[in-house]
Amino acid sequence: MFSLCAKKANQIFMNKFCFLLSGLMISCTFLVRAQEGKSFPLDQLPTVKLPVFKKDTLNIVRYGAVNDGLTLNTRSINSAIRDCSQKGGGVVLVPQGIWLTGPIELKSNVNLHLAKNSLLQFTKDFDQYPLVEGNWEGLPQMRNQSPIWASNEQNIAITGDGIIDGGGDAWRMVKKDKLTASQWKALTASGGIVNEEKKMWYPSEKTVKGASLKDPGLISSDKTAGFYASVKDFLRPNLLVLNSCKQILLEGVTFQNSPAWNLHPLMCEDLTVRKVYAKNPWYAQNGDGIDVESCKNVLIEDSTFDVGDDGICIKSGRDAAGRKRGKPTENVMVRNCTVYHAHGGFVIGSEMSGGARNIFVTDCTFIGTDIGLRFKTTRGRGGVVENIYARNINMKDIAAEAILFDMYYAAVDPVPLQGEKRTAPKAELLPVTEETPVFRNFHISNVLCDGASKAVFIRGLPELSITGVYLENLVIQAKTGIDIQEAKDVQMNRIKLLVDQSKPLVYIQNGKDIAFKGLDFPKAELLFSINGPNNSKITVKDAALTRASFRSEFSQGADSKSLVILK
Template identity: 40%
Template sequence: MKSNRLSALALSTILSLSIVSGCNFKNSNNVKAADENTQLEAYTTNLPFNMPKLSLPTFQNKDFNITDYGAESGSITKNTDAFKKAITECNKVGGGRVVVPAGTWLTGPIELKSNVNLYLDSGALVIFSSNPEDYKKTDEKNSSSNSYKNLISGSNLSNIAITGDGVLNGNGAFWRPVKKEKVTDSIWKSFVSAGGVLDSAGTTVWPNKQVVNVKRPNLLNLSNCKSVLLDGPSFENSPQFNIDINSSENLIVRNTKIFNEYWAQNTDGIDISACKNVLIYNDTVNTGDDGICMKSGSSSKSNNDEPTLENVVIENCIVNHAHGGFVVGSNTDGGMKNIYVHNCNYIGTDSGLRFKSDIGNGGKVEDIYIDGINMKNIVNDAIVFDTNYEAKNTNNTSNKVPNFQNIHISNVFCDGAQEAANIKGLDAVPVKNLDLKNITIKSTNGFSAENTSNVNLDNVKITPSQGSIFTLKNSSGYNFNNVLCPTGTSTFISLEGSQTNNIKLTNTNISNAKQPFALDKNVNSSAITINK
């Protein structure tokens, strides 16, 4: 599978050098469309699961320049009406490109329509108004005084795109609160001295009274859409989430750049929720919350037999500062299945691979395949599973319980993390059927797991600077094969809890450890078996 896949991707790279990024050209033709489809097939074939065929949206060769509808460049004139008129006219005649030329374009909210490609020319900078009044909802039945329109939105649409090399700036600094604990003293003082509104504890500051405790808008929100392409633009300085797409199908996000300051509250990079048939590749994220995040909406089906999020491919993406590089959750209650993450780099993220959920938001997450991940300077955990994300009562397992299973992680290299792995399941619902293969992690602390079962470790090299390499609590069914025990190791495996048993070591030399095993009083000595 791997050799065929790499050959296909190499071919797609060659092809991409000779074509213009999807739908960014005016005079499209069948040859270019065929090349684009070949590129998509390279990413969506030879996968560990069957991925439905994806297709790019197509548009008429008609341009609707916003300047023809009264738009004026500069930072004074609001061009909200010009955007609306151009998009409406484009949709009315069957579609095409709404062109934003080079220049600075101030605007209020933009609402997309079907068959419209919003094209941002190189040098185009769209700046969204910092006045909350521009985003007030007019439908009183579906709005409240603290809820605003998203900056760019679309609902129940088909065949839409945002393309080009321009920039979308959400002016988020005029919306977001800043937490004192996240910034330096000088940055904190600058927000306070600029007239910010402090909370009673003096630990959070809002930029103005209008946005205190409001539901902030997202930079881009799409819901219930089909055939969607995001290709090329930069999304930056968002009030809240940057790219937020819900309940949509046939979705392609590629070549986008996302930037927010590290202290920017709740500014997730790419959030995909309850979507099916999704391809994300060649994207770069630097933000103040989760990098590339999978979520699922509620499902009426029992046990998530029909997950709301399914068939997602993420490739060749870079995540710099973020709470996590690849993230699942926290809401997983609709269920997730068939996600493939390949050839991604995470540098300086709080966590690398982050799985999080809690009782009340949980559901079945299964058949996740992660392969070829490089990490550097991870602040906390290289790999983390947290089934009690919001510290709820873990004894109540009757409703929407996190259930992580059948997860495969391979070919991971991490140079620097506080903890190699921290995996915590629930007493009644352990994290289970986890495969770790060809894993190399250099960290301060080692691998810890609680309430886990059926875990295979094959060619795993974890070198913590202190403590035990592996600490297992109430965990069972572990198979260690060719697992490194470095020279000078204090303790190779520490075992805790009465449920810990059936730990097998094969082709694993533990002679370098000063103390191969440390068992607490609740663990039977027969819990470990060594096979030569």
């Protein structure tokens, strides 16, 4: 009996392995096609200007900086940067060692260069970070001054082989369910406050107060300086904020342990991010890797992200404030990047009210992210996301969806924590207004995913479908297959699925002009489940029909004529 079971298990494993291997070989063939530029409009690829610096070098030691990890070097470092800028620019050198500091302001024509074996450590003394008018999640808000910042500067850089540590563990609240028992015990023993439910740790009373209020940092005339001071600890800064700057280079440096987001370029032009490592613990609340917001002409390449929230994220402001700003993130190239833990590998949204367009993602690997390619928004945002291209994407061990389009984003973690219960949003038809977001014209090709909860999820709004999604050459191993809701003009060519639960392999609710050409799978109990009264022109050609026990079922008012299966 044992040998028979073992033999059967081995056969199942070999079948899966051969299926994925054949898919990999097919993907390699398709890769050659994609490299010819068919899936990327080559005339639209962004051109990004690099900064240029004088060779003159100023060492922060000359300005009194002390390498002992104890002396606060804020004045020395800022003096060196100001002096360098005033003399026409050059390099400000941070030598090897541990340099404790408060906020640092970058200035035009200065390259802040961190030598190998250097650690720029930002102090955990909150008094060193004054409250300033800033921006948080797409809205004007009062925040603590960011550890590194610049406003309206140009020709600036942070380069080298050193490490920049934001001291974020002193700022962040932490969920118990994201720690091991030993970690939770050590954290609570260090001080701070645990809530009544014993599920959340807060660094201070001011953090607790801020967390209990809705948008406490939102700038309004009824809030006094005293009020903001009473919730100061809750208003966590992003580690690096560059506001309205031009010709920027971030290269080689490790940015880690950010209080909130790690890297936040806002309304910048000509940004190059190259060979950086953005690192946060996976439990880091709002611990994004990079959030490119309302920027133009951006290159992110050869970089690694291992963080607590979204890895590489595109934003453009939130709701009415984002629409009023009216600056899309546009002309962006992301290539040769690796994302480990993150809520999403590559992400657009959910604060995308100013729009996003002409975004290109190529030759990236996502390992252990909650979602692979993640496009999210919600009613109230408005904005148009269009002309998005992704190709040659490898994924492994994706906790939720490999590819996700969702217009019902609810500001929760993609994967529910243990014991957490969620209900699907109520579908209701609302009027189309300026607050209605638009997703259109997405091209995704050559995706290989070894392990996900769901292969593809597309969920639009009843009043405005997601339009123009073109998926080609996908090989995905997942628990479940494809789920399409409220979408039109969706084309899926050469899709290969290996799923554990194939009832159904493809679920469609109110889909129009949905076309499958080349749908391959080892077996399926039910191939298509068509739901809702608003389905039309769903066509299937070159599918492995003989491997499905049942081809289709129709419910919730769906018409059987909406599906046409061709041999």
